[in-house]
Amino acid sequence: MIFAADLDRTLLFSQRRLEGDAAVIPVEYRFGEPFGFMTPGGFSALRTLQKQAVCFVNTLRGLEQANRVVFVSDGSCRYLSLQNGLYLYRDGKEDSVWAAHVKRTVHALPLHLTDGAGIVLKQLPGIQCLSKQYEYLAVFFVEDESFDDRACSSLAAELSASGWALYRQRKKLYLYPQALDKGAVLERVRELEGCGTAVGFGDSWFDVPMLRACDAAWSLKGCELEGTDWGFPIQYSSLPAQAGTEEVLTRILTGLGEGYYAEKS
Template sequence: MLFFTDLDNTLIYSHRHCIPGDRVWVEMLNGRNQSFMTARTAGFYRAQDWLLPVPLTTRNSQQYARLAPALEALGWHDALVSNGAVLLRDGVPDREWWAESLEISGRDRSEYNAALELVRGMVSPDSLVSRDPFMFYVKTGSAAELYSFLVRETDAAHLAVFRDSRKVYCLPRSLNKGAAARRYQIRSGHEGYIAAGDSEFDIPMLRAADICLCPEGLPDFVPAGKRIVCSGVFSDTICDRLTELRETLSGGRSAFFQRNNT
């Protein structure tokens, strides 16, 4: 069963998170432990044998590379990074996928480049991160102000602008997680997919899924018939709900997806 999962705050957590219980460290940055899985989550993915997990993350290739050894140890080979614009196979970008992403985002390219030039004139070079032609972000202590400015000054039909507490992200509108999930599903020949995510970035992926798992803050954005709302430690609850779903799926995938798409 194809399973797309976001990474940060869905599968893994920053060292800043105070989550009780044992941790399995999966990422180091500047010689220090940066991100971890809970022991429950790590144990679930080591033992499961019925899901094909594919990370679908806003992290770029360099950021994902810090996690790759831990995820490859789980037997995970593919990852969709830069919001799904780049497909990595065992850490190597898939050239055909890259070319297709460039073609898909062509109609958004002018607005994306204009926004990049606009931001370059406003912030210091070390605060602007642009690793590929599909996404850039700004690290700033004034994320709310920069976000409001970019939303006001750019064309939302061609540029997607998101923010968290410390970063503002800009991406071509056509390259969202939902589009990437559908591309991968069609390319791999899977009948349907399950998805899990926690943020605004993930909404297109969750909406396009046959069944999705989301935290209590997102349900209003996802159709009620396909969502499973998770409380508590999100990554651990995802494992619990997936275990329950496996029992449902034992009746046959076709019956499951027909029932959940009715």
């Protein structure tokens, strides 16, 4: 079985994202200080799951940020996908086949990322600045008071015709190739693993393509996915945040032990 999971607000939580009184331990360090947390039970369940399934972390983070997490940097995850599916690592080495596919896909688009970023800066009200422009992804900071959601939706439709997706998540706006997402990179992992059964765990709109591509999908009570019909079943925890993560990981482990996630050919 492939266990495909997002990182932030799914497996681990920053101090300000913790909820309730469930005890936590640090699982991520930034500048030598604890930064990301899980419950002890959740961390134990994840460690067990890493031994019983193929662990695939599928995150928006970059490589340096992902390696701040102890269960990523120690090599316990066989697969690591970065920047919403744009990069894929297998056993610590970048998958050259996926890298070539991403490069071909992006270079075939009629609009270059730099030009697309320029259009966003010029046409969309409420952009504070271009935060970062990576090889295939641009990230902007937005001003809540002046950001125009309708204008953003209109521009997103315009950019979609050129193969680019534009999506706002809280204080950030992302511009990325729409054909390359967390679901597409999961399909590559399934190919490498012989099309094994996949169980997904995520909390945000960016995780929807990955969850849709899985045989079973899990999410958390109170996250942005809850309350919307995504066109496929998602199971939600009964508790929010870090306690919910422990609940989901434990339930996935139980299902694995009972043979619920039998391998599919």
